Amino acid sequence: MSDHRPTIYDVAKRAGVSNATVSRALNPKLSELVKPGTRKKVMKVAKELGYKANTLAKALATNKSTQVAVICSDLARGSVAEMVKGILTVAQAYKYSIVIVPSPQDDKTENLVADILSMRVDGVLYMVDEITEKREKFLKEINDTYNIPLVLVNTCIQNDESICSVQIDYEAAGYEVTKELIKEGRKKIALLTTLKRYPVSILKENGYIKAMDEANLTPRICYTSGNLTSNYDDITAFLKTNDLDGVIGVRDSIAIACMNIMKNSGKDVPKDVSFYGFQNTRYGLLTNPQLSSVDIPVSEIGAKAMKILTSMMEDEKINKKGRVLLKHGIIYRGTTLKR
Amino acid sequence: MSDHRPTIYDVAKRAGVSNATVSRALNPKLSELVKPGTRKKVMKVAKELGYKANTLAKALATNKSTQVAVICSDLARGSVAEMVKGILTVAQAYKYSIVIVPSPQDDKTENLVADILSMRVDGVLYMVDEITEKREKFLKEINDTYNIPLVLVNTCIQNDESICSVQIDYEAAGYEVTKELIKEGRKKIALLTTLKRYPVSILKENGYIKAMDEANLTPRICYTSGNLTSNYDDITAFLKTNDLDGVIGVRDSIAIACMNIMKNSGKDVPKDVSFYGFQNTRYGLLTNPQLSSVDIPVSEIGAKAMKILTSMMEDEKINKKGRVLLKHGIIYRGTTLKR
């Protein structure tokens, strides 16, 4: 680090007061306890010396690090980064700083508890889609055993609401877009989803199946790895045995991959076939025609989660549970008849 | 936080040794100083008690926080998140944790110094494209006044190499793709760049102009805000007075926007007009045809920067300066004749 940075004692000496007084004068919540005159003096000296309180020492003394760990699997996925942005906005307002912690491989999840505990973060935000057994155990340990404020961001544990989560009503959204396609007169509607059984994907699937069932249509589900190149292969194979007129991708990129394939084989969009994506990402704006998509308030989900976490961190008695659902929308663009 | 977590004293008492011995036994670098027997014992007790060292106390005692601040403008931009991923990989290996610090509005840059100093981070990674006067001042203050290890990530200060930066040779890359288009026989080649004068954009532009000059062709430069919708307007206006047969976008998204417009007005890609983007993002894979692009080792840039920073943090005598250039590539796909 650097040479010698002024401490609270340096300020105290130069201001001719005790370090306790400096501490009070500089703490907005206590500064009224000190005489305005000395407060002014202290602040003046602090500025002269370029005094910056040592956050580490403060954290140790108060047993509050004012740090939050954000555990995420792949920061490079657009929606993840966007959620973190939402988190950062709220974090700044409440003076928390954000430490990014990559989610370890599933089999190394156990070390994560130790890491989190060592860091002494005041709270944890968890944004990993795939909730394995070990990860669920990790979450319970943090939440139940150690009682560290924890909120799930755009993910959830299936059939378990003991940990607070913020998301949208994915089942309703899946239901709605399927309904829309049915209203357009589509009959051969497929859902393109991820191979891995993310709780959130399952919710979308449930909604899709419900709408198809109600309309007496057979569900057609294509599972793909989610990786861009294998998407193309998986979907191509699927299309060989499925002549579709409606497609819902659980991610924009999956819908787009399918659209590119079908367009290349001569289909007209949206005359012959309609497409919906999920997430309303920038990708959807770069295609031709532009993609209709379920609009998810990604950044707001992050912000809301952080806000709830803040309330839990500030007041130990608060321990939110259950699912907080934010409103979604549907953006109609060129890939559907409704637009 | 939680109820009562075991401290080093708890372990010491139960193991029947002093806390100093526990400290040594648990520190890999000192553990050989303690008798194997007692070391084993200490480790056993530590495990039994679920002891996790308090990072904050350690940081205070050693005057090393093992934290690095990553200052970025827009985490949601794909390349930014990707660079952070590269940073995280190295950070984990060297046991540093990463705190994301959003770059404040330009006029609030001054507070940033205080924040960074208060946090007591061991180093700073700076990834803001637009280097204003205040930001440059901030960087010098961190680097020169406070001597905090600092590396610029995929950005740089114009005409100034006093602070270490990691990037690619953007000027060469700009030159190369322009050359490629000229080789294809293109004459009316435009560069679509950002309105804001990012040092990195200027380098690309310099390369473009150099190649055009050498071929006796007139440079045509379109400045656009970089925001997706205004991109469309700006480019549309530009195309009214410019009949192009070659286009280079300083970002993939800009190239794609232009391609969509020209395709809609009846141009064939790549027969009538060729396109190059920069960054080789996923966007380029979702277009039809897929975009040729300069491939930038984004994640590696982050990793390299973190590695250099690490060496500076571990050894005070090391103070790297100058520009570290990583190798780039050109990916030829469907939007150019060369493929």
Added chain:
DNA sequence: CTGAAAGCGCTTACAG
């Protein structure tokens, strides 16, 4: 309104 003092949980010369 202010100060002396203890404490937060570690590390590390120093002495033995």
Added chain:
DNA sequence: CTGAAAGCGCTTACAG
């Protein structure tokens, strides 16, 4: 090989 003790830079009852 191990322990007593001081120190890292704050905060906060407690006493005055």
